Amino acid sequence: MHKGGGVVLYLPVTVLLFILVYDKADAGYSLVSLYLIGSYYFKILMFAAKVVLAPRAPGLRLFPLGDEDARFLYRWLLRMVVAAVVIGPGSAVFQTSGSKQELFSLMYCTGGVTIILLLIAMIWQSRRRVALAICPERDPGAGSATSLRTTFAKRWHVLAILCVIVTGSFWVIQELMGGHVTVVNGDHEPLFLPLSLVYCVEGGNWYDL
Numbered sequence: 001m002h003k004g005g006g007v008v009l010y011l012p013v014t015v016l017l018f019i020l021v022y023d024k025a026d027a028g029y030s031l032v033s034l035y036l037i038g039s040y041y042f043k044i045l046m047f048a049a050k051v052v053l054a055p056r057a058p059g060l061r062l063f064p065l066g067d068e069d070a071r072f073l074y075r076w077l078l079r080m081v082v083a084a085v086v087i088g089p090g091s092a093v094f095q096t097s098g099s100k101q102e103l104f105s106l107m108y109c110t111g112g113v114t115i116i117l118l119l120i121a122m123i124w125q126s127r128r129r130v131a132l133a134i135c136p137e138r139d140p141g142a143g144s145a146t147s148l149r150t151t152f153a154k155r156w157h158v159l160a161i162l163c164v165i166v167t168g169s170f171w172v173i174q175e176l177m178g179g180h181v182t183v184v185n186g187d188h189e190p191l192f193l194p195l196s197l198v199y200c201v202e203g204g205n206w207y208d209l
Helices: 002-021 029-053 067-096 101-125 127-134 148-176 183-198
Strands: none
Touching: 002 029, 029 067, 067 101, 101 127, 101 148, 127 148
16 A cells, blocks of 8 residues: 555656646657656556565465566566666657657667567576476476477477567568557567466466566
C-alpha cells in the first residue's frame, strides 16, 4: 500500500510542478512532457509487476513462482520497460517537432530493435532450465534420445528466437517503409511468445530460469 500511495502521489505532484515550471512556448516543453508521460507508464507498469511478481515478498506473490523465477522475470521486465521509456519519448520528439519522418522512424525502430535484443537475451539465458522443464525425465543435453518432446526441449529456444527475429524484422521493415505500426501491436507480439514459453508448467509449477 505504501508503494501504491507513492505512485498515486507522484502523478499529481509532477503534473503540478510541470504546469508551474513550463510554458508551451518553452523549448523543452515537448521533451519534458513526453518523458514525464513515459515516467508515468514506468511507475504504473513496475508497480503492477511488483504486485504480481513480488520479487522480494514471496508471501504476497499472486502467482506460484519461485523466488528466483520472480526476480528473473522482474529484472527482464524492468530492462524492457526502461528501454521503451527512454527511447520511445525521444523518438516522439522528432515527430512532434516537425522533423523528417525518417528521423522519427529511425529512432522509433531503435526502440523496437532494443526490445527484440532483450527478448533474445532473455530466451538464451533461460534455455537450459526451460528445456529441463519441458523434458524433466531426461537431460535434453545428454544421450541421443530422438522423441519429439526431447527434440523440442533441445531446440525450443531456437524456435523462440527465430519467431522474435521474424516478427520483429517485419515490424521494423514495415515502420521504415512508412507503415503505421503502433507500440502496442508491434512491441507486444514478440513479447508474448517467449514469456509463454518461459512459463513451462509441469504440475502447475514454475521452473527456475
